Amino acid sequence: MTDQPAPLTLAVPKGRILAEALPLLAKAGIVPDSALTDETSRALRFATSEPGLEVVRVRSFDAATFVAFGAAALGIVGNDVIAEFDYSELYAPVDLGIGHCRLSVAGRAAAPLALERLSHVRVATKYPRLTQAFFARHGVQAECIRLNGAMELAAALGLAPLIVDLVSTGRTLAENGLQERGVILPVTSRLVVNRAALKTDPRVAALVARIRATASAADDVFPTTGCASRCDCNPRNQRNIAGRLNKGAVSSAC
Secondary structure, eight states, rough: OOOOOEEEEEEEEEHHHHHHHHHHHTTTTTTGGGGGGGOOOOOEEEBBTTTTTEEEOHHHHHHHHHHHTSHHHHHHEEHHHHHHHHOOEEEEEEEEOOOOOEEEEEEEEOOOOOOHHHHHHHEEEEEEEHHHHHHHHTTTTEEEESSSSSHHHHHHHHOOEEEEEEESSSSSHHHHHHHEEEEEEOOOOOEEEEEEHHHHHHHHHHHHHHHHHHHHHHHHSOOOOOOOOTTTTGGGGGHHHHHHHHHHHOOOOO
């Protein structure tokens, strides 16, 4: 009697990214149990139409950790999370082309900062590593206050003059009296895999190939343009952020 290999686990984030990922997975022949999208369900593990593959539903930041430490072989994670954690065991072979947004600096529209006069600034964010690195490139030390939600309140209530958070349309910022001041990183969701699992389990490589083919086909229909030439993430155009923060200018969105 031959022992069956343990099932592979795919870690997926809750919310909007999950909704955008499901059609891509379906085109790759992977259809999770319908309970996955049932917000009233307390289950966290779900079977799929793919033999030997289960899905776990976790927070977006946790998906990277599950994969990096081998609890899941594959996952769907934004490149903002990948860059923030910088796990050595995490490999991102496929840009899925979903979850488009940007990691941006924002502050109160009525109170622009003259950062060229400062060497230190307080920033509320759940991305301390990326935030400190970004401001350091512009000669400013960022004191990061870690928050996990309601980031707009930090600037509105005076906890910190600036925030760094994900921005999609900018509507939430505007409704809370904030203004986007600069783009740190354009963000899309990636298929990530555990490096050891990719090397030792051929099933992982096969799933990567199937999902890559699906994502590539989607790009042919809805091509992405990549990073805008004026975005701060473009190293050829890292102008001094202080002037833009002072004037309230915004980098081109990616």
